[in-house]
Amino acid sequence: xxxxxxTPVGNSMGILLPKEALSKLKVAKGDTLYLVEGxxxxxxxxxxxxxEEQMDAASSxxxxxxxxxxxxxx
Numbered sequence: 001x002x003x004x005x006x007t008p009v010g011n012s013m014g015i016l017l018p019k020e021a022l023s024k025l026k027v028a029k030g031d032t033l034y035l036v037e038g039x040x041x042x043x044x045x046x047x048x049x050x051x052e053e054q055m056d057a058a059s060s061x062x063x064x065x066x067x068x069x070x071x072x073x074x
Contacts, residue, residue, distance in 0.1 A: 004015045017025075027033065027046050036043045062069060 002018055002021055004017065006013050006015055022028070025033070025044070025046050031046060034045050034048060036045055036049055
């Protein structure tokens, strides 16, 4: 477990993540992190929770309109 402190950043509050945590999350300066609420608290993740659902919807749409998309790509 890593310990972090809440520090003031302008008019807001923030936390500083150690290099070890950043490398495990595979994130760098400017990347977006998400706080996901779970049954035991919050989890910090670099992945958007709804991304899989969005990709499934896009895949379904592309299959349904395959011929139309092919014509538009010409």
